[in-house]
Amino acid sequence: MARPFKHPKTGMYWLRRRVPADLIPIIGKREELLSLKTKDAGEAKRLHAMALAEIDARWATLRAGTTKLTEREAAEIARDLFDRWIELHRDEPSQQTRWRTDLFENLWRPPTADELSHPLGEIDVDGVKRREMEALAFEGADTLLQGRGLITDGESRGKLARAVALVLQRASLALAAQARGEPGVTFVSSERTALPMTSAPALPKSALSFDDALKLWVLERRPREKTQYEWRRIMNEFATFVGHREAGRLTPDDFIRWKQSLLEAGRSTKTIRDAKLAPIRAILQIAVENRKLDGNPAEKVTVTVKKVAADARRDFTEEEAVTVLKASLSERKPVLRWVPWLCAYSGARVSEVCQLRREDVFQHEGIWVMRFSAEAGDLKTASSERTVPVHSALLENGFLVFVQTTKSGPLFVDLPPDTFGRRGGNGLKVIGRWVRSLGLKDPRLAPNHSWRHRFKTMGRRYDLRLDIVDAMVGHAPNKVGDRYGAHPVSAMRREMEKIPSLILERS
Structure with a gap:
């Protein structure tokens, strides 16, 4: 579990x-x-x-x-x-x-x-x-x-x-x-000598292990299980490279050598900076802040990342969106039939949609809504927990019929949880491969996340209130004033319905 x-x-x-x-x-x-x-x-x-x-x-x-x-x-x-x-x-x-x-x-x-x-x-x-x-x-x-x-x-x-x-x-x-009541006796960990000893050699000064540093980071930052798994894997990879697991023995040269080996292996500079160096730097920094290390040897080791326009992620075009949603109409698997539609008309993350439960779809003040709740599974941020209206395109295509014919619990029971108990992990893979099979091969197009980009684009195109768009997709407000008050569901529906339904010609 x-x-x-x-x-x-x-x-x-x-x-x-x-x-x-x-x-x-x-x-x-x-x-x-x-x-x-x-x-x-x-x-x-x-x-x-x-x-x-x-x-x-x-x-x-x-x-x-x-x-x-x-x-x-x-x-x-x-x-x-x-x-x-x-x-x-x-x-x-x-x-x-x-x-x-x-x-x-x-x-x-x-x-x-x-x-x-x-x-x-x-x-x-x-x-x-x-x-x-x-x-x-x-x-x-x-x-x-x-x-x-x-x-x-x-x-x-x-x-x-x-x-x-x-x-x-x-x-x-x-x-x-x-x-014996000897004065000044204190109990200290075996990192130091508890009492002066003449017969037994002193233990070597304790070095913080990678595992201890990871435990400290988990305790303080409380990351998601998937993040813990990924960062632990990176630490193990680094430990294999340096040949030990002692944080106290690390030097900046160790990280420079590792960076060089990754560059020579053809890894992208962005991957090296964000997915390799950054996690270890963050873990060691927690140890420094808790006085377990004198300094962070990875602090100033980085790599220059040149932004390339061709690498920027983009949203689905009108034609691509039609291709995906039309193809989903003929799918029998609920995850392929409904997850693309829910993402297209809500801007929600695939992981959020995949862990929806029947009880998360209900009427609020006479409006059908979807609730993205931490009770259903992990959410990326605090602002990700939200309730948004169900777009009329989903109602017209029978989404409520699907919900009402589903037993209490997860809507997408055919999608097995991944190692971390999250359906979203497997959902990303299943839907990603399926979208690519439709001929959408552009690497700048993310088969799942591009729906969020598209939803924000639609918000600008059809003049939706951008603070309400942020609330619907779960983005934290940029302005202090936007944090005051709530976003009523009726206001969300008013803005959401400005986005027209795509015209699909059924074959």
Whole structure:
């Protein structure tokens, strides 16, 4: 499910997501089911987005196959356990007995011949305790690997277990000092030494990982799931290029080299600027603003984009619009029969139209309207949530008959949701291919979005009030004064009906 769902009995929100077929044998289950531990809808959405980002990262790691960990990488993964161990024993620090700090020095030594020749528990209580501590370290390592979706070899698992042991040693020393009442003892993350230590080497200074930077960005910006997916994919692409996933190690030269490689690969300058550099720059900037990074290495790295008139997107001409709408009359699939018409006479986005529900088409003050609501699915902006009148061309062609013969719920049930639970994603592909099959090959023509361009053109051609046109298509007002008051449906219908119906000759 693309959104959190509320348990019918407890009222608690949950995440539920189907596991891709290729990962079921690895994960061992068909769906991810996780309680968000809140009954607040707004908080559930925030936690849901964060959990989805973590799941996507874990799935991407599983698809990447076996990962070999360096000692530095193992230390960075293990540091997450410091706060967990402290929190577990914070109230009763003296009761922490599972980890014996005095045995740490000899923790990983092999068992002696005497230990091997006697049943467990009959000799050397300290030796038995060391084995328990080793098992605890490996248990912690396995938990961290599972949480990140990492598959490692035995050597890497051992490195992580040793890193876990070091973190538990530090945390346990801090707890012991607190239990003794030593002054000035504070609990800090394993990024720094909890207490001065002479026996164990210090952990390397923590570097912000790409995954941590992404989580921070998701938490603060709350982007749509599709945006999260796309930007995570870009970060993974960049990580493959630089050969690591540590944001703290990045330099401007890394981005300049990446930009150069993309140029040499033939990628357009606009794609490099807007779809490659800009996302990573934005993610790192959030880390800088939250003092997780000293600076943004991608800040001043860009590429010059020369605007070419031939690349500008245009709207449908009268002839092209007739071609598409006439062809749709003979289509049996509802998505091909009605989505082009709805876009043509409302200026709505295809994604908005594809997620319409039967209950979103109703009468308001005696006027048939369509409501584009966040309840039906994600909307691009806050101004995208709106109610617009149904144009008479749609009424005359039987749109209401189609609506009334549809069961409650999505109008276009024949259009399956995409990976993010949105019908619009698949709708764009289906309609795009269909429009191109009609012979409209001009690359400047967007089979879906050009309807929005056309609607704005019609607004100017037939002298519609442009502030009302903006309200109907979901564009934010440009002037402060336009934000005052509301746009009555009756006023919208008055302006919309100025746009004449296209004359189609039925064959």
